[in-house]
Amino acid sequence: MPRLTSAERERAIGRLEAGDTPEAVAATFQCHISTIYRLLQRFVITGSTADAERSGRPRVTTPRQDRHIFRSHVAHPFRTAAETARTVIGTHQAPISRQTASRRLRFRGLRNCRPARGPVLTVRHRQARLHWAQGHLKWNNVRWQNVLFNDESRFCIDHADGRVRVWRRNGYRYADNCVVENNAWGGPSLMLWGAIGHNQVLGPVIFQGLGPGPSNGVTAQRYLDQVLHPHVLPFFQAHGNWVFQHDNARPHTARATQDLLHRSGIQGMPWPVIS
Template sequence: MGKTADLTVVQKTTTDTLHKEGKTQKVIAKEAGCSQSSVSKHINREAKGRKRCGRKKCTSNRDNRTLERIVKQNPFKNVGEIHKEWTAAGVSASRTTTHRHMQDMGFSCRIPCVKPLLNNRQRQKCLAWAKDKKDWTAAEWTKVMFSDESKFCISFGNQAPRVWRKRGEAQNPRCLRSSVKFPQSVMVWGAMSSAGVDPLCFLRSKVNAAVYQDVLEHFMLPAADQLYGDADFIFQQDLAPAHSAKATSTWFKDHGIPVLNWPANSPDLNPTENLWGIVKRKMRYARPNNAEELQATIRATWALITPEQCHRLIDSMPRHTAAVIQEKGAPTKY
């Protein structure tokens, strides 16, 4: 017969708890999800006070706390740099041991999320905004038309997918990802509401106040009439210079359109950013050769956005504001 498997930490804890409650070994084994012989072996070992076999640990709890402090002080260091700093503190451990201890503490090496840098003043304003909107219901958020601009490039860089290929196919054109020195790109303006998306506007020049007002006149107003009719709505925009210009503010007043106050550097609050993300993920497999093909691909992909997707994103706004309050104005997971 094979050796009895050792219990995991969770199984040991469950076994000890149930054993103290007077449960039988058969019941304990069923609850812990292991064999009855493993339970018996663990209980007998604990009763005899026998220590677990194996090599003695080379680090103390104090050494481990030092390692955790080093990692938290600069989480962007690699394992080699962290190991060097840890051993400089007087700890005798190998690089492998350092890596294993970091994993045991719950640290994993991941690609960091990219978020706008917020200074303390901007965080306070974002927090104040979230507290002001915390009582808004999902129904109130449906009255808001969200807008945003986004840049699309022919080459999507690291967003491109991996490729399945056989040995010797590394240079096969079918398996290559094209690289362009100066990739063509287009800037797109789009808007959304709980009822769906608005027609896209491809910006051909630098966006100043005059260009932006032209976009509002020929794209936003017709879409608002179609989506809201005679009902009132609130327009959302970020604090880009063209958006916050005095001439643009005057345009909104002349047209009787209220604008939602918005905190600076807070794209994670705008559900339109999620739509851009959806479109770009769907376009990962597209290979447009020029700006015209890129525009056509963007239009076709944008048309696939359903009203149900938009409605779900609008419904998430109360959770967005709650997350901002929880993070005290700092960037959230959204």
């Protein structure tokens, strides 16, 4: 529950002196009844509604500055605590520390995390996604059960793709067992293809003949020879009323790919770019 301000405490005491019950006052100020009882007890003993003086180091920021720090990072999530600290002059007439700014943010429920990564989307891209979603909003389960979704994924063999962490002692940063070895060319990997639909699974298929460089990746010809001809075409010959979904990767949008799907009578699902 929110903390009562100085003005609210004075008003609460006034209501109590006017004859209101602690329960009624607590309901009025939307606080716990124990807050009102403690306030009344303090007023009877000290004659004041102010907080008793606390021992220890005083806070270097005011409640107003705390709110400013919080709102600054809600409006600008990528702003660093150090940047905020340099702009806030504390009650000791000096900029606050980065640690102080971080503590104020954690107290308000903000955490310093790694950001999620996503594609760069323009207004046109967002509108295309919305149009696609609206166009398929009323599809029922029967229609979705006749869609074959497919995609490719790359898997590194000798290391993790993402950031890894290590538990080590101070001074052991470059110990052999604490260093992740990087291959300048990315290291060996596998490119797999697979497809799923209602009660249907195709693959996985490991692409053959790949190597470093764009010309040795998944080309339209490899997509035709290793995926469409041996796997997709036989599936649609047995399930003629299905729809084929794939994204706008170059092997999928190549003229040879589109010509084969058209000649085979395979209906494709329109897909927004960068999706």
